[in-house]
Amino acid sequence: MFKKIILAAALMVGALAYGFRPQPQLGNDKYQYPHHINIAWESAPATSQSVNWRTHELQKESFVEYLEATASPFFADQVQRIRAESDAHPADDGVWNYHSVNITGLQPNTLYSYRVGNGNFWSEWSEFRTASGDPEETFSFLYFGDVQRDIFSLGSRTIRQAVLAQPDAKFLLFGGDLVHRGGLNKENWNEFFPTGGWIFQNYPMLSTPGNHEHLNAKSGIDMSEHWYYNFTFPRNGPEGHEEETFYVDYNNIRVISLNLNRYRYPEDRAAILAWTEERLKEFKGDWVFITHHHAMDASARNRKPGIRFPEFKALYEKYQVPLVLTGHEHLYARGRIDHPSPMYVVSVAGPFQNAIQFGDWIERAGTSLQLYQEIEVSPEAVHYVAKTVVGEVYDEFTISRDAGGDLQYTVHPDLHAESLLPPASFEERYDAELVESWDADLKNYLSKKSTDK
Ligand SMILES: [Fe+2]
Ligand SMILES: [Fe+2]
Structure with a gap:
């Protein structure tokens, strides 16, 4: 979802701050297809699904199409369509249209198919399952x-x-x-x-x-x-x-x-x-x-x-x-x-x-x-x-x-030895004092652990 209040300023600042570069040219089909697609939640996971994606600036209008998933691929007549909220955003790699939809009114624990796009440029159909809402479910x-x-x-x-x-x-x-x-x-x-x-x-x-x-x-x-x-x-x-x-x-x-x-x-x-x-x-x-x-x-x-x-x-x-x-x-x-x-x-x-x-x-x-x-x-x-x-x-x-409702933590008893070796770049990236004290600190940590056992 877009933060409208920042839009006007961000359009200018974004373009200037990141050094505006020309967008991919018309005919570069790859960028006209929806990409950066992700699903999340804006509202209840049992009855809704939010979807975000971006397209080339030329794709000003974009849609979500969705339906309850079917094994049959012949589902065209069951598809529902929602027009996305869309906004242009100039970035370091061009101007993109970003699109978002919050699909609501879904059934719990139900598999849905959806795709996003418009005209000749659609994503593949993908599936998501709504939450069951069942508090007993593992x-x-x-x-x-x-x-x-x-x-x-x-x-x-x-x-x-x-x-x-x-x-x-x-x-x-x-x-x-x-x-x-x-x-x-x-x-x-x-x-x-x-x-x-x-x-x-x-x-x-x-x-x-x-x-x-x-x-x-x-x-x-x-x-x-x-x-x-x-x-x-x-x-x-x-x-x-x-x-x-x-x-x-x-x-x-x-x-x-x-x-x-x-x-x-x-x-x-x-x-x-x-x-x-x-x-x-x-x-x-x-x-x-x-x-x-x-x-x-x-x-x-x-x-x-x-x-x-x-x-x-x-x-x-x-x-x-x-x-x-x-x-x-x-x-x-x-x-x-x-x-x-x-x-x-x-x-x-x-x-x-x-x-x-x-x-x-x-x-x-x-x-x-x-x-x-x-x-x-x-x-x-x-x-x-x-x-x-x-x-x-x-x-x-x-x-x-x-029984009293207090939290209990049970740590698995057979965990293997810890991986404590510092990263390869340790000696170059850290102050000498932090490097020199490493061995003593490690020894203390390990001895404290064996005492705690
Ligand atoms: Fe980080
Ligand atoms: Fe961080």
């Missing part, structure tokens, strides 16, 4: 930390392997930093979408924004307009935070995305905090999953340690949030921070890796690994498995509740 979803760099070359394999390992996953959840420069298509969104390919057309995806989806990755302000053009996420966040801070209820779970890149601005922080508390207080389902991009405690070796969002940490503890899924550190770290809950997870899907800073809170760590998470949910339990890109189980635990 299902799973997939989580991915930062993809960000070498997206096509190396990030892609994590997404493919995750879906091959868990083809029944109901949706994909990303922890932000999908790309390195959120304001650029070249080497960024133009790699991210082909990376997902047909997967993004068949599996709904949700994401919280990373700092790299902002024009200034360091400031956490100025979200790139590509975010709103590329995706259609819920608009149920605090006013002015739509499609950044939002929640989706899928059967018995609530997934909450918080754009805590805005945390440093007191008004934004207060608005997100108050909104989050309301969402936690009102929720009557079984499990809440919160995702925000930055980890609660910095765990990359070259970052200043400390709790980043103390008010949110207190809120998660008060409402017994079971699991918080984050990224940004470019490594794996998992544990609880001075409190029985929540379990914090920091993960990374792409190839860029950092060396670990062994914070006291870390129960399991890893680096020089591409990872994804399979999270299976039932009314009784959450079964969390972190797998490497080659399918090995790297971490595993179960969350349940005791």
